[in-house]
Amino acid sequence: MRAVIIIGTILIFFTSTLSVRDAHAQELDPYQERMKLYKKVETVTQIPWYYLAAIDQYERNIRLVRRDLPKPNSLTGIYFRPEDWAGLTNPNPLDESPSIIQFFNGLGVDGNGDGKASQKDDEDILYAFAKYLLSYGVDHDNIKIGLWNYYHRDRTVGIIAGYAKIYRHFGRLNLDKQVFPVPLYSNHSYRSTWGDARGWGGRRIHEGTDIFADYGVPVRATNYGIIEMKGWNKFGGWRIGIRDINNNYHYFAHMSGFSKDLKVGQIVEPGKVIGGVGSSGYGPPGTSGKFPPHLHYGMYKDNGITEWSFDPYPHLAKWKRIERFNLKKKK
Numbered sequence: 001m002r003a004v005i006i007i008g009t010i011l012i013f014f015t016s017t018l019s020v021r022d023a024h025a026q027e028l029d030p031y032q033e034r035m036k037l038y039k040k041v042e043t044v045t046q047i048p049w050y051y052l053a054a055i056d057q058y059e060r061n062i063r064l065v066r067r068d069l070p071k072p073n074s075l076t077g078i079y080f081r082p083e084d085w086a087g088l089t090n091p092n093p094l095d096e097s098p099s100i101i102q103f104f105n106g107l108g109v110d111g112n113g114d115g116k117a118s119q120k121d122d123e124d125i126l127y128a129f130a131k132y133l134l135s136y137g138v139d140h141d142n143i144k145i146g147l148w149n150y151y152h153r154d155r156t157v158g159i160i161a162g163y164a165k166i167y168r169h170f171g172r173l174n175l176d177k178q179v180f181p182v183p184l185y186s187n188h189s190y191r192s193t194w195g196d197a198r199g200w201g202g203r204r205i206h207e208g209t210d211i212f213a214d215y216g217v218p219v220r221a222t223n224y225g226i227i228e229m230k231g232w233n234k235f236g237g238w239r240i241g242i243r244d245i246n247n248n249y250h251y252f253a254h255m256s257g258f259s260k261d262l263k264v265g266q267i268v269e270p271g272k273v274i275g276g277v278g279s280s281g282y283g284p285p286g287t288s289g290k291f292p293p294h295l296h297y298g299m300y301k302d303n304g305i306t307e308w309s310f311d312p313y314p315h316l317a318k319w320k321r322i323e324r325f326n327l328k329k330k331k
């Protein structure tokens, strides 16, 4: 009897803490909280929220794959090195005094008005980056110049500009849906071929997954993203590159052709048909049929310095699982 009471008490305790936690999680939806922060800084600085969101997301992505930077642990992803925040010649790299930081030309500012320029405060951090950009201007071209002077890397500026375009297009931060690159009902097969010496469209080793399907089977964008590259390549044939906001560059090769009106710089969403399965490549433009038709799917990440490929197979398998589950749910 006593055991039953104890178990009952434990159960009540657990269910009550769970519901409290659920309510708390709802209250602190990070996308909502971030959007609030971006809009707040936009109001003060006139820098559009989607640029702030793009910079923040880029920095968060970079920190997740870099060992020399601390992992993101708050609402903002932006990271300032202490010496950049406090000023290079400031004897105290952890200085939080706005006036002293300003004296040493540090980037740190007091964004939330509490008298401190703190790297522990999201508003201070985002406002500091916005203030840096403000010295260049608030229109697209000047923001790009400001970003170039900050990062000194064309690819980084391009990636951030792409993120900004994606956020602006959709008007929201939550863009996490994914689908499998060919329709689930289509006849197709694929297996893990990462690093195989054989395979088509890779570099030295096979950098991707080959999805075998018939000519013309629709090829679909798998993520929310921006078309960064489109055209012919001697090995890849007709190929297309799409960058998403989660630091993935998706490479589709050997296609039979592209969907009409598809342009570089265009924003796509998961499921958007971008072309068809083919066997193009391994010769001058238009070469086809040197191997069985398939979609070569590659994935790449960037860490702000260099880009590398990784095995897309586990991701493809996951997207397929989730898509199948969602289709069943709808029925």
Ligand SMILES: [Zn+2]
Binding pocket: 199, 200, 201, 202, 206, 208, 209, 210, 295, 296, 297
């Ligand atoms: Zn391949």
